[in-house]
Structure formats: structure tokens, C-alpha cells
Amino acid sequence: MQNHIVQVKNASFSYGEKRIFSDISFFVKSKEVLCIIGPNGCGKTTLLDCILGVLKLEQGEVLIGQKNLDNIKPNQLAEKVAYVPQVHRRTFPYTVRDIVLMGRAYKTNIFSSPDEGDMEITNEAMEKVGILHLADRPYTQISGGQCQLVMVARALAQQPRVIIMDEPTSHLDFKNELMVLETVADLVKQNNISVIMATHFPNHAYYFETNGILTTLALMNNERFEEIGSPGEILNENNIKKIYGVNSKVLNCNIDKTTFIRQIVPLSIVKEAQ
Amino acid sequence: MKKKILYISIFISPIILAFITLFIGRYPVPIGDMPKILTYPFLRYGSEINDTYYAIIWGIRMPRAVLAALAGASLAVSGAAFQGLFHNPLVNSGMLGVSSGAGFGAALAILLFNNFSYYIYFFALLFGGLAVLLSYTIGRIYKTTPTIMLVLGGVIVSSMFSALVSFIKYVADPYNKLPAITFWLMGSFASVGRRDIFIGVPPMVLGIVGLILIRWRINVLSMGDREAHTLGINTNMEKLIAIGFATLSTAGAVCVGGTIGWIGLIIPHIGRMIVGNDNKALIPISCALGASFLVIIDDIARTLTGGEIPIGILTSLVGGPFFVYLLKKTKGRGW
Numbered sequence: 076m077q078n079h080i081v082q083v084k085n086a087s088f089s090y091g092e093k094r095i096f097s098d099i100s101f102f103v104k105s106k107e108v109l110c111i112i113g114p115n116g117c118g119k120t121t122l123l124d125c126i127l128g129v130l131k132l133e134q135g136e137v138l139i140g141q142k143n144l145d146n147i148k149p150n151q152l153a154e155k156v157a158y159v160p161q162v163h164r165r166t167f168p169y170t171v172r173d174i175v176l177m178g179r180a181y182k183t184n185i186f187s188s189p190d191e192g193d194m195e196i197t198n199e200a201m202e203k204v205g206i207l208h209l210a211d212r213p214y215t216q217i218s219g220g221q222c223q224l225v226m227v228a229r230a231l232a233q234q235p236r237v238i239i240m241d242e243p244t245s246h247l248d249f250k251n252e253l254m255v256l257e258t259v260a261d262l263v264k265q266n267n268i269s270v271i272m273a274t275h276f277p278n279h280a281y282y283f284e285t286n287g288i289l290t291t292l293a294l295m296n297n298e299r300f301e302e303i304g305s306p307g308e309i310l311n312e313n314n315i316k317k318i319y320g321v322n323s324k325v326l327n328c329n330i331d332k333t334t335f336i337r338q339i340v341p342l343s344i345v346k347e348a349q
Numbered sequence: 350m351k352k353k354i355l356y357i358s359i360f361i362s363p364i365i366l367a368f369i370t371l372f373i374g375r376y377p378v379p380i381g382d383m384p385k386i387l388t389y390p391f392l393r394y395g396s397e398i399n400d401t402y403y404a405i406i407w408g409i410r411m412p413r414a415v416l417a418a419l420a421g422a423s424l425a426v427s428g429a430a431f432q433g434l435f436h437n438p439l440v441n442s443g444m445l446g447v448s449s450g451a452g453f454g455a456a457l458a459i460l461l462f463n464n465f466s467y468y469i470y471f472f473a474l475l476f477g478g479l480a481v482l483l484s485y486t487i488g489r490i491y492k493t494t495p496t497i498m499l500v501l502g503g504v505i506v507s508s509m510f511s512a513l514v515s516f517i518k519y520v521a522d523p524y525n526k527l528p529a530i531t532f533w534l535m536g537s538f539a540s541v542g543r544r545d546i547f548i549g550v551p552p553m554v555l556g557i558v559g560l561i562l563i564r565w566r567i568n569v570l571s572m573g574d575r576e577a578h579t580l581g582i583n584t585n586m587e588k589l590i591a592i593g594f595a596t597l598s599t600a601g602a603v604c605v606g607g608t609i610g611w612i613g614l615i616i617p618h619i620g621r622m623i624v625g626n627d628n629k630a631l632i633p634i635s636c637a638l639g640a641s642f643l644v645i646i647d648d649i650a651r652t653l654t655g656g657e658i659p660i661g662i663l664t665s666l667v668g669g670p671f672f673v674y675l676l677k678k679t680k681g682r683g684w
Contacts, residue, residue, distance in 0.1 A: 157579065160575070169627060170627070181581025185590065188629055189565070
């Protein structure tokens with residue numbers, strides 16, 4: 076029980092008449108990665124918004140470290156929970172350092188600015204994510220992948236217990252996607268951080284699992300978690316067929332003596348029977 | 350080091366420019382008499398001081414320089430704050446309708462009263478505040494204040510008040526009232542005196558100081574509602590505070606100087622070219638630049654021709670080409 080950083084109990088939400096999800100329950104432990112996958116529009120982002128306090132659950136409750144989300148002020152929430160958006164809209168060319176420093180906002184009051192200590196934490200966060208060399212660059216002039224790492228560094232500067240990511244790699248190229256995944260995996264291993272991540276790529280769950288991270292996968296569809304368990308158990312041909320209507324194949328491969336990878340590849344779209 | 354000198358000179362330039370302004374004007378005040386006139390209120394020695402000179406310096410030029418500087422600072426700072434708040438570099442201090450509301454208030458006061466000078470302040474402040482309140486209420490239609498709704502609220506309210514101003518112009522007496530309304534709307538410091546200090550300075554100073562105090566928070570608010578919330582900020586509350594300070598300072602500026610456009614838009618961008626986008630540096634530098642800019646423009650307005658040129662005309666005429674020049678020179682660096 077103490078181990079649960081985030082616990083969601085019997086959560087339901089609707090936009091007006093339209094029910095998005097109902098009666099979802101799960102919890103996230105320390106140093107655990109929870110991947111949520113499901114078809115477009117199944118309500119992943121809405122669920123994350125309810126945990127972030129952007130939206131309010133219709134029924135059920137969200138507990139952040141034993142405390143009900145309704146009784147947590149935004150600055151208290153930011154101390155525990157950080158957020159990495161899907162796409163960050165860049166308007167003003169702030170420097171990378173300015174952006175990461177904003178992770179310290181919850182510690183300052185409205186009339187003050189971050190102090191030396193906050194600066195140091197900011198530098199550490201950028202170093203951990205590997206973007207310290209970009210610190211003084213305008214963040215409008217770096218690549219999308221680097222920008223996403225800036226968002227991760229900003230989340231890290233909050234020194235949270237859990238980072239919530241909404242499809243953090245959805246618009247990134249081949250290398251940048253891996254860069255973000257590697258960074259997240261390192262953070263979870265080396266820090267006392269959990270991750271809740273909505274993603275379109277089932278293989279992300281395998282990636283974390285084969286990297287030795289405690290990984291849970293939730294398959295979201297039809298307003299609920301159809302399956303929840305370890306990727307090895309539930310990420311299989313049957314479930315993918317059920318959720319996406321796609322025929323697929325799980326491939327296991329030993330790269331060398333120590334490295335093992337598992338991937339699920341789509342084969343064809345299931346033709347409607349009868 | 351070179352940068353430091355530049356910053357320091359930007360910050361002291363409003364004071365120097367305001368001081369120089371005391372020597373500029375159509376009525377010649379002998380330079381030799383200036384030390385005596387300037388120190389008279391503090392030292393009060395002898396009676397050999399010329400009353401006319403004294404009245405010109407302390408009763409007219411000094412209040413005018415102070416008010417122009419503060420108005421420039423107010424408009425620039427609230428423009429910078431709104432650009433951050435609405436994460437849009439193209440908005441200015443009048444975004445939520447404060448200028449058009451104040452303009453309507455002033456026009457109404459001129460229409461209704463024969464001796465309107467005092468009523469103008471009251472009505473301009475009242476309707477400027479009311480316009481922002483209306484925009485804010487429209488923006489709160491969904492109980493929170495999403496930025497897009499606030500912008501939309503501002504556009505709706507501004508256009509309604511502009512229409513009302515047109516209506517007042519339409520019904521106003523064309524020989525007496527209409528010119529007064531038109532001149533007021535073009536903006537001018539021509540008629541300001543000491544009493545304007547007491548009316549205009551408190552809201553402007555309060556608003557400027559408030560925005561300077563919350564300047565770092567504007568960075569965070571410029572990340573957009575969702576991200577600002579997840580960074581630990583009560584976005585609705587802090588937006589309201591920022592809007593409150595910006596409205597105070599802008600309304601103060603508008604009620605002494607009329608509607609002066611353009612400053613709230615370009616001064617923050619000039620500031621960005623110098624110090625970058627961090628509002629921690631941008632807000633103070635915009636404050637100093639806005640003050641200097643409007644003092645200079647006001648000097649031009651009162652000396653260029655025999656009469657007064659409305660300052661709103663000059664800010665755009667001088668400001669536009671100057672801005673293009675800066676864009677070309679800095680190649681939009683830091684932008």
C-alpha cells in the first residue's frame with residue numbers, strides 16, 4: 076500500500092453524454108513504468124488529464140501518495156507529479172535553461188523567482204538528460220527530439236515521484252524516439268521515479284521490460300482496461316487482434332549473449348468475418 | 350562588460366531624458382536660471398525666481414515628462430505581460446479591451462458634461478476596467494479561463510466599445526464636442542498638469558510594480574494553461590492577478606494620455622532583441638525602453654510644429670519605421 080505512488084480507484088469520466096471510460100482501477104509502484112496503449116480516441120489522454128488534475132473524474136478517485144487529488148493544490152501536486160506533453164507548442168524562443176528552470180515554479184511564490192538552489196537542480200536535470208550543452212540555445216532552434224528531452228528535463232527538475240507522458244515520441248523520427256526512450260529508461264533505473272506513459276507503440280512496453288524495468292501494460296479499449304499485466308504476458312497476438320483488429324506476430328531475438336529483444340510486428344488488418 | 354554598460358544606460362536613460370525634457374519647449378527659459386528653478390522647491394532661498402519660469406518647469410514640463418515616462422512604461426510592461434500571458438507575440442496592452450473601453454468612457458464624458466476635464470479620468474478608468482471585466486467574464490464562460498476564450502472575449506468587447514465610440518461621435522455636436530473626442534482618442538499629453546500626477550501615477554506605479562514582481566511567473570504562464578497547471582501554478586488565479594495589474598497600469602496611462610497605440614506591441618519586441626525572452630529581464634527592460642520612447646516621442650510632439658501633434662499619430666509614424674530598421678539590423682535575433 077505504501078508503495079503506491081499513484082492509485083486510481085473506479086474512475087469514470089464522460090464528456091456530457093459521451094462516456095469516455097468507466098470503472099478503471101490501477102496503481103503504480105515506485106520505479107515502475109505503466110504503459111497505456113489503445114486505439115486513437117480510446118480515452119488515454121483524458122485519463123492522464125484526470126490524474127494531472129486538468130480534468131475532474133466523474134466518479135471514483137485518484138490518490139497521489141495516499142492523498143486524494145481533490146485535496147491537493149496545484150503546487151503540491153507538481154511536487155509529486157510531473158508532465159511531459161505530446162507536442163509542446165513553442166512560441167517564444169526561451170533558452171533551454173529558462174524552460175527547464177520552470178520545473179521549479181511550484182517551489183516559488185508568485186512574487187519571487189527561482190534561487191541559486193533551483194539553478195543547481197536545473198543544471199543537474201539537464202545533465203542527467205544529456206542536454207546541458209544546449210542550455211543557452213533558444214529552444215525553438217533545436218530538434219523535436221531534443222525539445223522532448225527538454226520537456227523531460229523540466230519534469231525532472233520538479234523532482235517528482237512520477238512523470239506522466241502523453242505519447243512523448245509520437246512525432247519523433249527513428250533516432251529521436253530511441254533517444255527519448257533510453258533517457259526515460261535511465262531515469263527510472265537511476266532515480267526513484269515512476270512513469271505513466273500513453274503510447275501508440277506496443278513495442279515501447281517490451282523495450283522497458285527487456286531493459287530490466289518493472290513494466291506494466293494496460294490495453295485500453297471500450298471505455299476500460301481490457302487487460303492489464305506484464306507485457307510478456309498480455310502483449311500477444313490475441314490481444315492485439317482484439318484491441319486493434321490487426322494480425323500480428325511476436326518476434327524474439329537474441330542480439331548477442333547478453334542482449335535479448337522482443338518485438339511485436341503488425342502483419343495485416345483482420346478482415347471482417349462473415 | 351559591454352552588455353552591462355548597455356543595460357545600465359538603458360535603465361538610467363528615462364531619468365536623463367526626462368531631465369533634458371525640462372529644457373525643451375517653445376517658451377524660452379534661460380538656461381542660467383535653471384539650477385535655481387530646479388532646486389527652489391527644496392531650498393527655497395530668496396525670491397529672485399521668475400514665477401512664469403517656475404510655473405513652466407514645475408507646473409507643466411515636469412508633470413508632463415513624468416507622466417509620459419510612466420505611461421510609456423505602463424503600456425510597454427503590460428504589453429509584454431499580455432504577450433506572455435496569451436502566448437502570442439502579436440497582442441498588445443489593449444488586448445482585453447481596456448483602451449477601447451477607456452476611449453468610450455472619455456468620449457461619453459465629453460458628450461455628457463460641459464466642463465468635462467475631471468469626468469474624463471473617472472469615466473475612462475471606469476469603462477476601461479469594465480471592458481476588461483466583461484472580456485474576462487466572457488472568457489470564463491466555461492468556468493475556467495482558457496486563453497483562446499479570453500482573446501475572443503477581448504475582441505468582442507473591443508469591437509463593441511469601438512462601435513459605441515462611433516455612435517457617440519455620430520451624435521456629438523460637430524463644432525465643439527466632436528473635435529474634443531477625436532483629439533482625445535488620438536492621444537496627447539498637451540493638457541496635463543500637476544493634478545494629473547495625483548490621478549495617473551498611483552494606478553500606473555501600482556500596475557508596473559505588480560507586473561515587475563510577478564515577471565517570472567509570466568514565463569510559466571506563457572507555457573499554456575495545461576503545462577502551467579502541471580508545473581504547479583493556479584493558472585486561473587495567477588492570470589487574474591496579472592490581468593489586474595496590466596489593466597491598472599494601462600488604464601492609468603490611457604486616462605492621462607488618451608489611447609496611444611503601438612507601444613505595447615513594439616517595445617517588448619525591441620526588449621527581446623536586447624535581452625532575450627526571459628520575462629525576468631524582459632519586463633524591466635521594456636519598462637525602461639517604453640519610458641524613454643514615449644518621453645522622446647512626446648518631445649517631438651510638442652516641438653516639431655507650432656501646435657501639438659497628437660502623440661498617438663507619432664508613436665505609429667515614428668515607431669513603425671524604427672521597428673523595421675531594428676528588425677533589419679538585428680535580423681530578428683533572439684526572436
